Amino acid sequence: MNKFSEEQWINSVDQLAQNDFVVIDDFLDKQLFESIRTYFLNRLEVDGFSDAAIGALNQKQLEKSIRGDKIYWLERKNDIEMEPFFQLSDELIQQLNQLCYLSLSGCEFHLAHYPIGAFYKKHIDQFKGRSNRLISVIIYLNVGWKPGDGGELKIFKENGEELLVEPLAGRCVMFKSDTVPHEVMKTQVNRYSLTGWLLYQPSTLGYLLG
Ligand SMILES: O=C(O)CCC(=O)C(=O)O
Ligand SMILES: [Fe+2]
Numbered sequence: 001m002n003k004f005s006e007e008q009w010i011n012s013v014d015q016l017a018q019n020d021f022v023v024i025d026d027f028l029d030k031q032l033f034e035s036i037r038t039y040f041l042n043r044l045e046v047d048g049f050s051d052a053a054i055g056a057l058n059q060k061q062l063e064k065s066i067r068g069d070k071i072y073w074l075e076r077k078n079d080i081e082m083e084p085f086f087q088l089s090d091e092l093i094q095q096l097n098q099l100c101y102l103s104l105s106g107c108e109f110h111l112a113h114y115p116i117g118a119f120y121k122k123h124i125d126q127f128k129g130r131s132n133r134l135i136s137v138i139i140y141l142n143v144g145w146k147p148g149d150g151g152e153l154k155i156f157k158e159n160g161e162e163l164l165v166e167p168l169a170g171r172c173v174m175f176k177s178d179t180v181p182h183e184v185m186k187t188q189v190n191r192y193s194l195t196g197w198l199l200y201q202p203s204t205l206g207y208l209l210g
Contacts, residue, residue: 016135016176108196112192120184135176
């Protein structure tokens with residue numbers, strides 16, 4: 001399914017284990033990238049996306065001063081055009097379980113649109129009272145992104161350094177959901193991504209949880 005060799009998987013998973021994050025360019029082959037981007041743009045045109053929320057269930061609140069993205073939760077059985085991507089996520093889970101001795105057993109993904117001017121302030125991806133998000137996965141769909149367009153992902157490293165990751169088409173960023181603070185810088189252009197979490201237990205409730 002994935003064009004990655006076993007060696008590439010080992011290399012990426014090693015980096016994730018050692019640094020708590022990894023950036024992988026050209027994570028998707030051209031055909032998969034095109035089909036995901038096309039699906040993204042179609043969905044956006046058909047229903048627009050909903051305002052994203054912060055926190056789980058009872059803490060759920062909308063807060064434009066913290067995050068301004070709009071999202072669409074994917075459901076494997078309904079969003080059949082995304083099936084090849086879900087198969088890749090199966091492979092990712094299998095590789096991580098095998099190479100890192102994790103016990104991941106599910107995932108949840110949404111499409112995210114950051115309109116011009118949107119950002120997401122510094123945060124970590126695990127909510128209080130809900131700790132089954134283990135690994136965050138973000139894949140960028142921004143064809144033609146260039147310096148000045150903004151919307152970089154800022155990663156706050158353990159040693160105090162900050163890393164700015166450009167949201168380039170086909171690039172994938174993964175990090176440990178409970179330990180890596182990060183922030184999305186204000187974007188000057190429409191910014192598109194596919195974002196998700198690999199879970200201890202499968203969740204069918206992502207869309208309720210922000
Ligand atoms: O899109 C990104 O670069 C990060 C998104 C993010 O931090 C989130 O959705 O929790
Ligand atoms: Fe996040």
